[in-house]
Amino acid sequence: xxxxxxxxxxxxxxxxxxxxxxxxxxxxxxxxxxxxxxxxxxxxxxxxxxxxxxxxxxxxxxxxxxxxxxxxxxxxxxxxxxxxxxxxxxxxxxxxxxxxxxxxxxxxxxxx
Amino acid sequence: xxxxxxxxxxxxxxxxxxxxxxxxxxxxxxxxxxxxxxxxxxxxxxxxxxxxxxxxxxxxxxxxxxxxxxxxxxxxxxxxxxxxxxxxxxxxxxxxxxxxxxxxxxxxxxxxx
Numbered sequence: 001x002x003x004x005x006x007x008x009x010x011x012x013x014x015x016x017x018x019x020x021x022x023x024x025x026x027x028x029x030x031x032x033x034x035x036x037x038x039x040x041x042x043x044x045x046x047x048x049x050x051x052x053x054x055x056x057x058x059x060x061x062x063x064x065x066x067x068x069x070x071x072x073x074x075x076x077x078x079x080x081x082x083x084x085x086x087x088x089x090x091x092x093x094x095x096x097x098x099x100x101x102x103x104x105x106x107x108x109x110x111x112x
Numbered sequence: 113x114x115x116x117x118x119x120x121x122x123x124x125x126x127x128x129x130x131x132x133x134x135x136x137x138x139x140x141x142x143x144x145x146x147x148x149x150x151x152x153x154x155x156x157x158x159x160x161x162x163x164x165x166x167x168x169x170x171x172x173x174x175x176x177x178x179x180x181x182x183x184x185x186x187x188x189x190x191x192x193x194x195x196x197x198x199x200x201x202x203x204x205x206x207x208x209x210x211x212x213x214x215x216x217x218x219x220x221x222x223x224x225x
Contacts, residue, residue, distance in 0.1 A: 004154075031211070032211050034213045036216075042218065043203060043216040043217060043218045043219055044155070044203070044216045045216070046213040046214070046215065049212075049213050088155070090213075092211070097210055097211075098168070099145060099157040099160050099168060099171070100145075100157070100214065101157070102147075102154050102155040102156075103154060104153070104154040105154070
């Protein structure tokens with residue numbers, strides 16, 4: 001069974017620090033990787049996608065992918081209290097012909 | 113662009129009753145997905161439509177769940193009869209193509225008492 005593992009947290013970081021969120025996946029042929037942010041009581045919101053090994057930066061967010069280690073991470077620079085949310089890692093394989101598999105999410109708390 | 117719309121936002125029903133959830137995807141998105149999150153668990157896949165056809169329904173828990181997508185537009189998910197373990201948040205999502213990230217609706221919180 002394909003699995004996506006995340007530390008549930010909470011991960012607490014001070015305002016202005018770098019938050020590092022990690023995710024591992026079991027399906028070696030996974031092709032597409034996504035990070036979603038979910039505020040309490042709201043729907044998941046797509047914030048990053050990454051498809052090839054290496055880093056991808058978008059504003060304060062950087063996604064990192066290492067397919068050999070089956071590992072994907074999300075770095076949030078200059079963390080703000082508004083970044084406090086649950087971050088969900090999602091993976092799909094087979095060139096996207098299979099549905100996204102989600103991790104349980106990591107709860108991030110940015111302390112002002 | 114209008115997002116993915118779901119209603120109702122909340123539903124409380126008694127065990128044995130029927131509930132129908134509705135999802136309107138983003139216009140032009142052929143791919144429509146239903147997911148469910150039970151408290152404390154990860155978001156789990158239920159099924160995937162491509163236009164009006166069921167592409168993958170491997171996540172449907174049992175035959176009490178019936179999904180339709182009329183004319184490839186909106187979709188409904190009916191639970192009949194509802195059981196206590198069906199409680200959770202039901203999310204609908206859509207995407208223009210497979211392999212793309214999904215846009216989620218705000219979800220329907222279903223409580224079966």
